[in-house]
């Protein structure tokens with residue numbers, strides 16, 4: 001069975017040609033899947049009954065409802081999606097999470113792109129799970145289309161489970177479906193892709209898309225960053241910043257650095273000074289993030305005073321900086337806490 005969600009207009013045209021459908025059927029399929037967000041062929045009422053019957057034989061749209069949803073006191077919602085995978089023996093690795101974050105002027109969805117993650121960041125619950133597989137573009141788009149608030153979304157951030165640039169093809173296909181005329185037709189500036197900084201893939205993202213980029217920095221001292229983020233050894237942050245400096249960040253496109261604050265690890269003014277030094281010459285923003293302690297990781301959150309002092313230092317040295325409001329902590333939906341685990345069924 002072919003999954004159609006995520007396919008481009010030209011890929012759908014190829015499929016229609018092969019099946020002997022009229023060429024305009026591909027446009028109709030795009031309209032139903034991406035614009036009208038229909039999840040089955042029988043509802044595509046301007047396709048002939050014969051075409052609908054054939055599509056039911058050879059293809060699926062690729063949509064599936066969330067299997068669980070938890071709501072925070074602050075309105076944040078964490079959706080759990082089951083990913084079909086015949087290879088994996090690991091039951092827990094079947095699930096990924098997407099987090100809906102409503103605010104006054106925007107409604108953001110944080111999506112996952114992998115089951116687990118290879119990057120192994122020491123402070124991240126997902127990273128502690130190891131890697132269990134990539135999501136397809138259909139799996140990622142399904143998170144966007146199958147939540148109750150799908151039509152309200154104003155922004156998508158690729159900051160959930162997994163490293164987006166370690167699954168570049170699926171991310172690129174997803175970005176295309178979200179921005180192309182045949183897809184949702186969104187501005188790329190409503191989309192932000194985060195990365196630890198896999199330099200060759202980051203270059204492709206910068207060259208081939210116009211979406212915003214968020215680099216997970218967390219420590220500007222290379223040796224200390226390598227302790228927290230093993231990928232620093234393969235892709236040093238200095239090389240990432242050199243690459244970023246080759247692009248124009250004075251237009252609508254934005255680059256930000258994510259900096260989670262850990263008590264006694266990266267929260268003093270030496271670290272702030274190093275951060276100013278490494279980002280010098282780059283028009284960027286730094287987001288300071290409160291860390292949420294988890295029994296699985298050996299870090300604690302910096303205290304409030306350290307965070308505001310750090311922020312003020314950056315601001316006084318010309319770096320735009322905000323302390324990110326923490327959302328969804330009570331449902332383990334905040335940054336670094338996504339585990340992709342199904343809640344225990346209540347005992348009868």
Ligand code: SF4
Pocket residue numbers: 117118119120121124125126127128160161162163196216
């Ligand atoms: Fe992977 Fe991101 Fe967690 Fe690092 S922080 S282990 S890149 S999910």
